[in-house]
Amino acid sequence: MTTDQKQLIKATIPALKEHGVLLTTHFYQRLFTHYPNLKTVFDMANQESGRQPIALAAAVLAYAQHIDNPSVLEPALTRIGHKHTSLNIRPEHYPIVGEQLLASISEVLGEAATPQLLDAWAAAYGQLASLMIGIEAALYEAKTETPAVPVPKSGCPMHQMC
Ligand code: HEM
Numbered sequence: 001m002t003t004d005q006k007q008l009i010k011a012t013i014p015a016l017k018e019h020g021v022l023l024t025t026h027f028y029q030r031l032f033t034h035y036p037n038l039k040t041v042f043d044m045a046n047q048e049s050g051r052q053p054i055a056l057a058a059a060v061l062a063y064a065q066h067i068d069n070p071s072v073l074e075p076a077l078t079r080i081g082h083k084h085t086s087l088n089i090r091p092e093h094y095p096i097v098g099e100q101l102l103a104s105i106s107e108v109l110g111e112a113a114t115p116q117l118l119d120a121w122a123a124a125y126g127q128l129a130s131l132m133i134g135i136e137a138a139l140y141e142a143k144t145e146t147p148a149v150p151v152p153k154s155g156c157p158m159h160q161m162c
Contacts, residue, residue: 001067001127005120009067012117016064019108020057021050027104028053035096041087063128070131081135085143089136094129101125 001009016023028047032039046052059080066073105121106113 001120001123004116005123006067008117008120009064009124012121013061013064015109015112016057016061020061021053023104023108024053024056024060025050026108027056027101030104030107031097031100034100038096041089063124067124070127074131074135077132077135078139081132081139084132085136085139091133091137094133098122098125098129 028042042052059076062073062076063070102118102122102125106118109117
């Protein structure tokens with residue numbers, strides 16, 4: 001991302017603080033209208049209670065606040081990654097979410113969503129998606145690793161050498 005793009009992202013922090021949940025609520029409505037099959041992946045009770053739009057708004061805000069050094073978010077992103085991998089979220093889902101998030105930013109901000117701002121958010125989302133996809137790839141990899149050889153009840157597995 002360019003320095004100018006990072007500045008544009010930082011300039012949206014006050015709007016995200018005030019209207020972040022409005023944005024993510026709009027995003028989920030849009031997502032489920034365009035991709036109704038995703039309703040089976042999400043827990044719709046968390047949509048109705050507002051828990052999930054609030055969680056996503058907090059994540060987007062934290063990301064904007066740490067746009068200069070997103071690696072500090074790694075523990076938080078790993079927690080989200082555990083949730084995603086438990087639900088089999090895959091890299092090919094990320095462009096769908098990106099497309100819907102960008103369209104939502106444009107619709108919610110209206111005229112304030114200049115082409116430069118939308119480009120900056122597209123770049124920012126791409127960077128965040130790459131981070132998450134990398135974290136989730138490592139978690140999937142760890143899940144498929146061969147489990148250690150179990151120790152037989154009779155004792156040491158190393159040919160009874162110990
Ligand atoms: C950069 C993009 C993304 C961000 C920042 C993000 C953020 C989050 C956060 C903060 C949570 C809540 C975690 C928790 O409750 O512990 C979550 C859950 C979830 N995310 Fe994502 N996510 C992203 C991409 C995706 C994608 C691409 C999908 C695939 C469609 C997805 C599907 C889900 C689902 C199904 C849940 C569980 C929600 C529920 O059932 O209530 N996310 N995500």
